[in-house]
Amino acid sequence: MNSPTSINIMGLKFRWLSSAVGIVSAIASINTIATPVQAAETIIIRKGFFEFSIAVTDLRSLVETGKLPESLQSYAAALSPQQRGQIYGALKAKIPLSVVTVSNLLNTQIGTAILADLATVTPRRDNAGVLALRAALVLGARAPGGLSVLSFIEAYPGQRIMVDLDRAFAVMQNLNAGFWQTQRFMAAIAPQLAARNTNIKFPFDPTQKGSNAVQILKLDLFDSKRNRRIPVDLYSSAATNLDKPVIVFSHGLGSIRSDLRYLAEHLASYGYPVAALEHPGSNEAHTNAAIAGKGIILEAQEFLDRPKDISFVLDELAKVNKTETSLLGKLSTDKVMVIGYSFGGATALSLAGAEIQLTKLKERCQSQLIAFSLGEGIQCAAAGLPENSYQLRDPRIKRAISMNPTTSLLFGETGLNAIAIPTMIVAASADKTTPALTEQVARFSQIPSPKWLVGFLGGTHLSVKDPSATLDQVGKPSTAVSGDEVVGDRAISVRNYIKAISLAMAAQLTTDGDQYKVFLTSDYAQFASTSAIPVRLVTEIPPEAEAVVQSFIKENQ
Numbered sequence: 231m232n233s234p235t236s237i238n239i240m241g242l243k244f245r246w247l248s249s250a251v252g253i254v255s256a257i258a259s260i261n262t263i264a265t266p267v268q269a270a271e272t273i274i275i276r277k278g279f280f281e282f283s284i285a286v287t288d289l290r291s292l293v294e295t296g297k298l299p300e301s302l303q304s305y306a307a308a309l310s311p312q313q314r315g316q317i318y319g320a321l322k323a324k325i326p327l328s329v330v331t332v333s334n335l336l337n338t339q340i341g342t343a344i345l346a347d348l349a350t351v352t353p354r355r356d357n358a359g360v361l362a363l364r365a366a367l368v369l370g371a372r373a374p375g376g377l378s379v380l381s382f383i384e385a386y387p388g389q390r391i392m393v394d395l396d397r398a399f400a401v402m403q404n405l406n407a408g409f410w411q412t413q414r415f416m417a418a419i420a421p422q423l424a425a426r427n428t429n430i431k432f433p434f435d436p437t438q439k440g441s442n443a444v445q446i447l448k449l450d451l452f453d454s455k456r457n458r459r460i461p462v463d464l465y466s467s468a469a470t471n472l473d474k475p476v477i478v479f480s481h482g483l484g485s486i487r488s489d490l491r492y493l494a495e496h497l498a499s500y501g502y503p504v505a506a507l508e509h510p511g512s513n514e515a516h517t518n519a520a521i522a523g524k525g526i527i528l529e530a531q532e533f534l535d536r537p538k539d540i541s542f543v544l545d546e547l548a549k550v551n552k553t554e555t556s557l558l559g560k561l562s563t564d565k566v567m568v569i570g571y572s573f574g575g576a577t578a579l580s581l582a583g584a585e586i587q588l589t590k591l592k593e594r595c596q597s598q599l600i601a602f603s604l605g606e607g608i609q610c611a612a613a614g615l616p617e618n619s620y621q622l623r624d625p626r627i628k629r630a631i632s633m634n635p636t637t638s639l640l641f642g643e644t645g646l647n648a649i650a651i652p653t654m655i656v657a658a659s660a661d662k663t664t665p666a667l668t669e670q671v672a673r674f675s676q677i678p679s680p681k682w683l684v685g686f687l688g689g690t691h692l693s694v695k696d697p698s699a700t701l702d703q704v705g706k707p708s709t710a711v712s713g714d715e716v717v718g719d720r721a722i723s724v725r726n727y728i729k730a731i732s733l734a735m736a737a738q739l740t741t742d743g744d745q746y747k748v749f750l751t752s753d754y755a756q757f758a759s760t761s762a763i764p765v766r767l768v769t770e771i772p773p774e775a776e777a778v779v780q781s782f783i784k785e786n787q
Contacts, residue, residue, distance in 0.1 A: 270386040275305070277395040286383055293321050293380060313399065319708045326376035330523025333368050347600040351398045352391055362387050406711050407601040408638070408665035415667045415778055416659050416687070430753045433745060436730040440499030442467035447554065453542045460539055462507045463487055464550070465494045466557060469501025475565045475628065475739040476547060477732075478540050479506040482572030483528065483608060484517035489699045490571065496729045502736050503561055507543050509536050512573060530614030533586065533640070536577040537622040540568065544626055567629040567736050571694060572664060573608060575635025575656075582630040583623040583650035587642025588612055594639060604711055605664035609639040623650060629735055630654070633694050633728070634661055638668045646676040654682040654735060656728070658689030662711055672783055674771060682750060683771070684731065686724055687764040690714065693721040694728050716763070727758045727765055 273284045288299045298306055306314055336345060342360075349359035366386040373381030383391060449462040477497055481489050487506040494504040510516060511532040520527040544563050551561040570578030580586060595610035602610075619642075630649075633656040637646065655677070657670035664670070666685065674683050686693060692700050692715045700717035708714045716724075730749050737746035748754060755767035771779060 270383050270388060270391040272390040273383065274390055274392045275395050276392060277308075283390075286380070289321060289383070290380055292318070315708070316399075319713065321379050323712075324375045324378045325371075327371050327521055328523040329368055329371045331521055332371040332377065336364050336367060344599050347401065351394055351401055353394060354388075354392065401600060405600065406603045406662060406665070408603040408606065408668035409662050411782060412659065412661075412665040412667035412671075415671070415775075415782065430748075430757070432748060432754065432757065436733045436746070436749050437726040439496060440467070440469070440501070442469045442499050442501060444495050444498040445556070447550075447557070449546070449550070451543065451546050453539075456535065456538065456542075458510050458535065458539065458542075460507055460510060460543060461487065462505050462543055462546075463494070464547075464557075465498035465504040465506070466560070467498050467501055470498075470503050470557065470560045471501065472560060472562045473740050474500075474502045474562065475567050475736055476544070476561055476563055477502050477504045477567045477569060477736060478543065479504065480536065480540060480568065480570035480574030480577040481506075481509065481513070482574050483512050484514055485572075485574075485699075486514050489695050490569070491696045491698070492725060493569070493696075493729060493732060497732060497736060500733060502733075503557070505543055505547060507539060509539050509574075509577075511535055528608065528611040530612055533576075533580075533612045533615065534620060534622065536574070537580045537624070540577070540581060541624045541626075544624070564626050565628055565739055566624075566626045567631070567739065568627050569631045569633070569732060570635065571633045572605075572691070573636060575632035575664075576609075576637060576640055578630045578632045579635060579637065579641070579646070579649065579653070580620075580622045581624050581627045582632075582653055583621075583648045584637075584641050585645040585648045586612070586615075586620040586622070586640055587645040588615060588618045588640075590642055591639040592618075603663065603665050603668065605636040605669055606638055609636050612640060621648070623648075627651060628739055631656065631732060631735055634658060634664045634670070634691055636664050636669055637673055641673070644676065646673050647678070649677050649681075652680040652735075652738070653677055654684065654731065656684045656686075656694070658686045658691060658693055658724075660688055660714065660716070661691040662714070663691040667779070667782060671771070672779055675776065675779075679769065681769060682731075683768050684727075684755070685766045686727075687766065688716065689721070689724050689763055690716045692717050693724040693763075697721075720762070723758065723760045723763050723765075727755075730754070730758065 271286055273286060273289070275282050275284060282305065284302065284305070288301050291297075291299050292302065309317070336342070345360045345363050349363055352359055352363065354362060366382045367377065369385035370381035370383075371377040373384075444465055444467050447464040447466070449464055451460045451462060452458070453460065479487065479490055479494065481487055487508040490506065494506050497504050509532070511529060516525070517527055519525055544566060547561050548563045550557060551559060551563060568578045568581050570576070591609065592613045595613050599607070599610075628651055630651060630653045632653065635655065655670050655674060657666035659666055661669075670683070674681070692703065695717065697718045700715065703715045703717050706713045706715070734746040734749035737743050738750075750767070752767045755765040759765045
């Protein structure tokens with residue numbers, strides 16, 4: 231879930247029918263309600279008892295020039311600034327998906343359920359709303375740059391499209407419910423987040439690079455049992471030795487192994503060997519191919535294969551430890567820390583012992599899908615697994631850091647209870663992809679101690695990533711599910727804190743552990759805070775906040 235333009239928007243797409251069947255059914259839908267040459271020229275807006283019309287050409291002018299046409303000014307004046315912002319952001323957004331991909335999505339049970347919800351926004355006298363939506367979405371995906379609100383409207387069968395504005399805003403407010411619930415949670419516990427004055431001194435600065443030059447060994451590993459080729463970048467330095475645990479990185483969906491390169495280089499400069507691998511069933515190459523219509527975004531089996539990828543890599547590193555001259559006898563592959571991000575955060579938790587529990591997931595993923603966050607949607611892909619529970623713990627993993635993980639559905643009600651090692655969960659209050667309350671906070675109390683919960687107040691889903699991996703965020707419109715990412719220079723304090731706590735967590739597996747413990751305290755979190763992004767660290771959620779959490783869980787059961 232890392233490339234917002236191509237992946238995050240597609241958080242709700244899983245096992246698909248064949249491409250040919252999808253395209254044929256979409257074309258058939260068009261032919262049942264309109265000829266292909268018909269397309270909406272006018273939007274009829276219904277608000278309460280009133281109706282007014284808008285020319286599609288005026289909307290296109292707004293998107294292309296950024297200026298509100300005179301014909302729309304009176305209508306815009308009737309909306310709140312927030313509503314105007316929502317509409318403009320939606321109009322600007324484009325999703326680069328192929329016709330095949332969109333068609334396949336809409337032919338799933340999940341896609342059909344979402345279409346039924348959306349059809350209430352665009353009522354039709356002929357009761358063909360779902361068919362019309364399906365046709366417009368499929369054909370709209372053919373537009374340059376991908377599917378957008380405008381390309382959808384311009385492909386809508388019929389000369390006009392009716393939009394129930396009150397219903398539209400209701401649906402928009404329900405989109406990504408977890409994100410909005412997180413914002414209410416943050417407001418409810420705000421008094422407990424006040425900064426504390428502290429004059430504590432720290433022995434050194436763990437955000438500064440270590441004294442050792444970093445080298446990278448490229449490995450091309452192949453697991454013949456599973457027919458998976460797994461590339462690995464192995465970072466190390468002259469200080470690497472058996473006292474230092476091996477650290478393994480697990481990336482997010484649609485991502486690559488270098489997305490946390492700054493962190494790998496930082497840890498390696500202190501002597502920690504870092505193996506950054508790529509999961510072939512959910513990396514950038516795989517998801518790009520799927521978006522182009524050449525496969526499935528996420529197979530259910532990937533939830534099992536990802537942890538197995540890491541166990542396989544550890545097996546191979548044990549061989550490297552005996553054969554690679556520069557690392558001979560220096561890799562402690564039975565003493566490992568795993569760091570996972572987003573989908574990789576769930577992978578890390580599985581390796582730490584969290585049990586995958588799918589009974590309720592399989593029920594939950596059949597209804598109310600319009601309210602799902604993208605992270606919840608991705609977890610629904612696991613519904614295709616044949617069993618209802620899986621245990622994938624690797625005993626070589628001794629510590630885990632799980633950043634912005636997906637946990638709300640995948641581990642059921644008690645799966646996190648089975649975590650068997652010290653674990654740190656990292657959350658960001660403005661994360662739209664894996665909302666903090668639903669994905670990181672709600673079940674934190676289930677994790678056995680020792681544990682830590684880190685919160686970046688004002689941080690977003692991509693804040694922890696290497697700046698080179700977030701260049702595409704510039705100018706991205708804000709929507710209910712993407713945009714507004716705090717990245718690059720704005721997220722320096724986030725990345726610095728991640729460097730410090732990752733180093734401190736790894737050090738707990740060495741003889742230097744005691745001198746690093748201070749960096750795993752709330753005092754250091756306060757020290758590392760900035761006015762733009764305060765940082766909080768707790769080992770237990772305070773009782774007042776936990777009461778809000780339990781109320782949320784009860785409401786969403």
